[in-house]
Amino acid sequence: MLLSADLLPFNLESFQGxxxxxxxxxxxxxxxxxxxLIQDQSIFLxxxxxxxxxxxxxxxxxxxxxxxxxxxxxxxxxxVPCWAGSVEAGVESPAGFVREKLAPGQIALSDDLLSLCGLAQQATYWEATSWHCPRCGKQTVAIKGERGKRCLRCKYDHYPHLHPAVIVLIRDGDRVLLTRKSFWAKNRYGLVAGFVDIGESLEAAARREIREEVGV
Known part of the structure; x- marks a missing residue:
């Protein structure tokens, strides 16, 4: 069966309903x-x-x-209501808890739960970085029914940033070219990927990432 992107973790449609x-x-x-309970790139379980x-x-x-x-x-x-909280830096795992890295293959959770952890991480990051208006610096408040924040003074509406990216499958017959980072777990590999730069098309970003990461 062909794997659909809708079924992948970190996708709201993967647990629709x-x-x-x-x-x-x-x-x-x-x-x-x-x-x-999120702390940087980890969660307390x-x-x-x-x-x-x-x-x-x-x-x-x-x-x-x-x-x-x-x-x-x-x-x-x-x-069941889901709450996310950003645990202060330096807080160690209390008795009965363990701190685990939020990464596929490194944490024993189902795709649903791993996706929820990813949403929680995004929610706490947005909450922590959107207290002040990016235009005038004054306090913001949540916009009812939306994900954005509104400035109490200049009324500017601010929403979570989306960062376009590309991911590339390089084939050579029945083989594919994979990459890996030095700090990844053993036997973990990935495809060439990266963020799109300002003024760059998706195709140009793909070519640049290929040159930078694997030089082909």
């Missing part, structure tokens, strides 16, 4: 639900648990009280 984004669902009055039980359920775990900022409700999964 099971997840409702925050801009399409009402935020609960209390902070109860699944807690996705419960030890000796499996599947969804690895993600704390209920109120924010007591061990993290006063250590989490940029808390945001980012949707509902199977009817």
């Amino acid at each position: 099971r997840f409702v984004p925050a801009n399409q669902s009402a935020a609960p009055s209390d902070r109860e639900g699944r807690w996705f 419960l030890e000796r648990r499996a599947g969804a039980d690895r993600i704390p359920l209920g109120a924010i775990p007591e061990a993290f009280l006063g250590k989490v900022e940029s808390i945001v409700h980012f949707g509902q999964y199977l009817g």
Whole structure:
């Protein structure tokens, strides 16, 4: 069976019908639900648990009280509210928790849960970097029913940035050319990929990335 892009992790359509984004669902009055506790590129999970039980359920775990900022409700999964919080730098794993890298193949979670972790990471990053208007520097507030923020003074609407990128499959008969980074896990490889530069077409970006990464 041909793998569809709709089925890949980090794609909302991969769990359509099971997840409702925050801009399409009402935020609960209390902070109860699944807690996705993000720290940089990692997440804190419960030890000796499996599947969804690895993600704390209920109120924010007591061990993290006063250590989490940029808390945001980012949707509902199977009817349960999902909360994301950015754990302060330097906070170590409390008893009963383990800190794991958010990367495919390095974390024991289903595609659904891994996708939710990715959304949580994006939500906390946006929340942490959108407090102030990029035009005048004053405070912003959330736009109801949308993902954006609005400046209280100049009324400028600010939305999460999208960064166009290319990914290239280089074939040689029945072989493909793969790349890898020195810090990747053993046997992990990837395709040539990179971000599109200002004023660059997708085709030009693909050619540049090929030259820079593999020189062919």
